[in-house]
Amino acid sequence: MNRIIRYTYPRSANLFANRNPWAGLESEVDRLFESALADLAAPARAPRFPVDLYEDKDNTYVRAELPGVSREAIAVEMVDGYLTIAATRKQGEETFSLNRSVAIPEAVQADKVTAAYENGVLTVTLPKQEQVKPRKINVSVN
Template sequence: MKITRYTYPLTQNFGRSLSPFFAHRLAGDFENQIEQLLDSVFDFNSGIGPFNTDGLFPLDIYEDEGNTYVRAELPGVDRKDIAVEVVDGNLEISATRNTGSGDNAEKISFKRVVSLPENTQTDKINASAENGVLTITLPKEEAAKPRKFTVSIN
């Protein structure tokens, strides 16, 4: 597995404010969502194989106080065939699954893009794979963590 980080200091998302709706942005771009919706209704790929071949894989997003977590179901994908990249404020997860051998060898590529929450420390992103599920940990900036202030009242 390789983790690549690109920093484009000038193009960081200055315009974006921390929106309570970032979960929706995280969920990928609008076109992807429409595609997914259509696929879920029409099920174009049913019966083709054991896997979704539409280039998408299920993603879950969670958060706790210190981190945002992205979990992706990628069964049967070798760690070395998974690439997690941070490009211009987006988290890109690409994976290639090799199935079959010899003449039946087949390569299927998957890619999903998730908008990173603004307060992510992109240099401390961590990923691990277990049982075909990839977990990416995105630590939040210190300042974004909720702080407790005690104000004394005289």
């Protein structure tokens, strides 16, 4: 059964006196259609897997859990500021493709990126450029 929800514009005392009452309607309708159609569009994309991003003073790390994927079935690329991880996993007769791209800051030494895969966890190490690393500055007393 479909339900019709009436959109009402919130009223407040003179905060938005000159604002058009229809201003938020377009984005609200877009959000409604995106959430309603998300399940229909999902099979068209390759399944995504979660990644963790963290950093220390020298490196940025991207960590992805890829259980059941062999090391040979993983491809890692760095192109135009994006780190792309692609993997394939076989389960019986079926083969699943996984793909994820992560925007990486420009402050990374792309030629020194390394990747390690151990116990189903891929860790990509992205060394920071020297000028980006935090530098301790001594304060002298006069």
